[in-house]
Amino acid sequence: xxxxxxxxxxxxxxxxxxxxxxxxxxxxxxxxxxxxxxxxxxxxxxxxxxxxxxxxxxxxxxxxxxxxxxxxxxxxxxxxxxxxxxxxxxxxxxxxxx
Numbered sequence: 001x002x003x004x005x006x007x008x009x010x011x012x013x014x015x016x017x018x019x020x021x022x023x024x025x026x027x028x029x030x031x032x033x034x035x036x037x038x039x040x041x042x043x044x045x046x047x048x049x050x051x052x053x054x055x056x057x058x059x060x061x062x063x064x065x066x067x068x069x070x071x072x073x074x075x076x077x078x079x080x081x082x083x084x085x086x087x088x089x090x091x092x093x094x095x096x097x098x
Contacts, residue, residue: 018045035083
């Protein structure tokens with residue numbers, strides 16, 4: 001199992017092309033069991049900062065690195081693993097007896 005991080009959408013300033021919000025998703029699958037998390041990270045772009053990357057030059061890997069640096073990525077991945085474990089070993093069930 002390995003958590004896959006993706007960027008679902010970016011929001012940017014139209015005047016300077018800086019990313020202000022990244023919508024991210026992290027997910028993992030183990031057979032028929034899966035877990036996921038989705039969220040957003042806000043950024044304050046600074047075109048004068050060292051390492052600034054223009055919107056048109058960004059890669060998904062660039063933005064995933066920003067997101068992981070902004071979040072507790074390890075805790076999110078642990079939560080996804082816990083979702084999968086809970087799916088494999090449920091403590092509740094739904095249904096009717098008839």
